[in-house]
Amino acid sequence: MRRNIDMENFSYTETQDKFRNEILNGLKENPKHLLSKYFYDKKGDLLFQQIMKMPEYYLTDCELEIFTEKTADLANAINAFDEPFDLIELGAGDATKSSFLLDFLVKQNADFTYMPIDISGNIIEVLEDRLALKIPDLHIVGLNGEYFEMLDKVNEISSKRKVILFLGSNIGNMEVEEAYHFCSELRQKLNPGDILLIGFDLKKNPHTILQAYNDKTGITAAFNLNLLTRINEGLNADFDVNTFQHYQTYDPLTGACRSYLISLKDQMVTIENEKIQFKENEAVYMEISQKYSLDEINVMAAKNGFEPLREISDSKKWFIDAIWEVV
Numbered sequence: 001m002r003r004n005i006d007m008e009n010f011s012y013t014e015t016q017d018k019f020r021n022e023i024l025n026g027l028k029e030n031p032k033h034l035l036s037k038y039f040y041d042k043k044g045d046l047l048f049q050q051i052m053k054m055p056e057y058y059l060t061d062c063e064l065e066i067f068t069e070k071t072a073d074l075a076n077a078i079n080a081f082d083e084p085f086d087l088i089e090l091g092a093g094d095a096t097k098s099s100f101l102l103d104f105l106v107k108q109n110a111d112f113t114y115m116p117i118d119i120s121g122n123i124i125e126v127l128e129d130r131l132a133l134k135i136p137d138l139h140i141v142g143l144n145g146e147y148f149e150m151l152d153k154v155n156e157i158s159s160k161r162k163v164i165l166f167l168g169s170n171i172g173n174m175e176v177e178e179a180y181h182f183c184s185e186l187r188q189k190l191n192p193g194d195i196l197l198i199g200f201d202l203k204k205n206p207h208t209i210l211q212a213y214n215d216k217t218g219i220t221a222a223f224n225l226n227l228l229t230r231i232n233e234g235l236n237a238d239f240d241v242n243t244f245q246h247y248q249t250y251d252p253l254t255g256a257c258r259s260y261l262i263s264l265k266d267q268m269v270t271i272e273n274e275k276i277q278f279k280e281n282e283a284v285y286m287e288i289s290q291k292y293s294l295d296e297i298n299v300m301a302a303k304n305g306f307e308p309l310r311e312i313s314d315s316k317k318w319f320i321d322a323i324w325e326v327v
C-alpha cells in the first residue's frame with residue numbers, strides 16, 4: 001500500500017553573510033584556505049556525482065558494495081527492528097548508497113523516519129524527488145542546513161531513538177583534531193543507546209589513494225575550481241578560473257590527502273569591494289580527505305563517548321562502515 005510521503009523542509013537561515021565572511025576570512029589568512037562545505041552548489045553537486053562514478057574514485061564502489069551486499073548486516077547492526085527510530089543522514093548528498101538500506105528497511109516494515117541533512121538545498125530537493133519515485137512508502141523529512149543546527153531541530157521535533165548515518169568518508173573531510181571535536185559534539189546531541197554508522201576510508205597503497213583525487217579526466221580539478229566560479233557568481237568576484245590549477249598530495253605517514261588550488265601568476269582578485277593578492281605559485285588549501293587505520297578509528301570512538309560495536313568492510317578491505325553505540 002502506498003503511504004503519503006510527508007516532506008517538510010526547514011529553510012537554511014544562515015545566508016550570504018556567513019558565506020561572504022567565511023570565504024574572505026579564509027583568503028585573508030596565511031596560508032590561504034577555502035571551506036570544502038561550499039563546494040556543493042548545483043554544479044558542485046553534479047560534479048561530485050561524476051566523481052563518484054570515476055573508476056579512480058574507489059570510495060563509492062567500496063561503500064556501495066557494503067550497502068548492496070551487506071544490507072541485512074547493516075540493518076541488524078543498527079537494531080532496525082526493535083523500536084521506532086529516526087534515521088538521520090548527515091551530508092546525505094544524493095543518498096546513492098543509503099537508498100539501498102532505506103529500501104530494505106521499508107520492505108522489512110521497519111518503523112522509521114528518514115531525515116537527510118544537507119547544506120545544499122539543491123541536493124535535498126533532488127533527493128526528495130528521487131526517493132519519492134524509488135521508495136514511495138518512505139517517510140522522509142528533508143533538512144537543509146548545517147549538521148548540528150539541523151540535529152538540534154530534529155531533537156525539537158522528535159524524541160525517538162536516533163540512528164545517525166555519516167557516510168562516504170565525510171569525516172575524512174575534517175582534520176583529525178576537528179574530527180575528534182565533531183564526534184564529541186555529536187555525542188552531546190545523542191542519548192545512550194543511539195547508534196552512529198560512520199564511513200572511514202582506510203590507509204592503503206598511497207598510489208591508489210592519490211589517483212582517486214587526481215583523475216586524468218580533470219573532474220576533481222573542475223570540482224575544486226567550481227568553488228571559484230561560485231564565489232564569482234555569489235560574491236561578485238572576478239577570479240579568472242583558468243589561472244588556477246588543481247594540485248593534490250597524499251602523505252602516507254599521516255594519512256592526510258590534501259587538495260590545493262595554485263595561482264599560476266601574480267594576480268589581484270576583487271571579491272565584492274575587497275582586494276585579495278595572490279602570488280605566482282601560491283597555494284590555496286581546499287580540502288583534506290583523511291585516511292585512518294582501524295586502531296585509530298576505535299580510539300576515536302572510545303575517546304568521544306562511543307563504544308565501537310563492529311565494522312563492516314568491502315571485499316578489498318579498503319573502506320569500513322563502523323557501528324558505534326552511544327554510551
Ligand SMILES: C[S@@+](CC[C@H](N)C(=O)[O-])C[C@H]1O[C@@H](n2cnc3c(N)ncnc32)[C@H](O)[C@@H]1O
Pocket residue numbers: 036037040048090091092093094095096097117118119120123145146147166167168169170
Ligand atoms: C562528499 S559528499 C558525500 C555525500 C554522501 N554522504 C555520500 O557518501 O555519497 C558531502 C555532502 O555533505 C554535505 N555537507 C558538507 N558539509 C556540510 C555541513 N557542514 N553541513 C551539512 N551538510 C554538509 C555536502 O553538501 C555534500 O552533499
